[in-house]
Amino acid sequence: MAVLLSDNSNMMMNKPADTSRDASHESAIDIRFGQVGLVQVRIRTTDPGVILDELTGRIATAPRFFERTAVCLDLSALEKSPDVAEVRGVIDAVKRAGMLSIGLTTGSLGVEALSGALQIPVLSHFRAHNQSVPVVQPPVPQPVESAGLPALMHHQTVRSGQRVYARNRDLVVTAVVSAGAEVMADGCVHIYGPLRGRAMAGAREDTTARVFCHEFHAELVSIAGVFRVFETIPADLAGKPVQAWLDGDKLNFGRIGG
């Protein structure tokens, strides 16, 4: 196989649940740091014909998934370092297949020079999954196996700057979670007290995990990487017992006990 496709994404917060943007702009430009999932294309040949053929074949099974997708080219699997013209040919073939090359990965010889010549950035080495991802649909997140493990109990106040993480199980906190504190679990997060900091459940892509708290004042809630920041807390949730759960891509919040 001449082309290897793989996906990588950041564990905790890879996409915001609510994409409404603040409409008031004071300056012409806002510069922010974000994290995105990126498709990596590792090539074993620079022959544009072969590349185009293979890509077209793969994409045909899920055209929408790949349409104008940003990809990063990994040249490390090539037998010898390619020259600028060859890489231009590759980028062109990838473009004709409908995808846009926006960077080169580090780790291959001469990549800096190529980056300069082609005017595309070098992106840091990915921690990519090594098996190829089935192209037909996005990868299915595996719910974490937390059968049998009792919940991690935490009975002291979680102070600002402290972080509590329950690996492979639920977390139960029976005290306050202060502003600036973080409580996380691979399973559910239960807080029998005020939540003023951040709560992150389903830390390893368990989309069925939930967050429960007695008194809702959270700064941020995340489930399986889908997060929402609370600049202001909606009046119907503030200070009340609230649970959060994931419905597809949407993070829902509701009063517990009606």
Next chain:
Amino acid sequence: MTEIIVVTSGKGGVGKTTTSASLSCGLARRGKKVAVIDFDIGLRNLDLIMGCERRVVYDFVNVIQGDCTLKQALIKDKRLETLYVLAASQTRDKDALSSDGVRRVLDELAAEGFDYVICDSPAGIEKGAHLAMYFADRAVVVVNPEVSSVRDSDRILGLLASKTQRAEQGNGGVKEHLLLTRYSPKRVATGEMMSVNDVKEILGLDVIGVVPESTDVLSASNSGVPVILNEASDASRAYDDAVSRLLGESLPLRFVDEPKRGFFARMFGG
């Protein structure tokens, strides 16, 4: 049994040194043998507040490095016989401190029969603050009724509960007390300032004292006389109450309500 008390806060400028000076004097006034140590290496000011800045020959770092004995470095207070000050070095910085060195000094103070050792912590959460709190038995966390101070104190409380010798050895942990300083009942009444209850709710601790905002504190620093020794000042009385509570007495909080103006004062102003 020597008790080591750290006065810390996280946030700078909230009144740690003022508090260390006043608490030490308050305890010494009741006959206790007290040593107060400045851990803010490089930015020393305990000696200024205590009024002994021109008598510093040897400092804390000198003792740790063995340049002199502890007795040579301790400065006896001129007003209170059982009070001693160990100043910080001004020419070095916090890297000159070592955990071993601090432990040896504290052990020696215990051997000398001191009842209380007050450790005046620098602001922040780095080495100086860490070493000031590490060997403590009790902590007085100084808080201003103001959001950043409260947030920083929360952080410090977290560190007290986890990064101290007592926490690591499971010896029951460091006993934590909150001291609210620069409190203005008038501003609390108008809703501008956080109240004692607001702070208690966020930090989850009872206060050991509330010290009102007072112009006497500036005068005290300028003259090198800790404010608790100024009998006419409200701040002095509040600190004295705090000392009593530290020693186990239970007293009602003063200076938390707006002073009620009498009929004539309201009619004729003043």
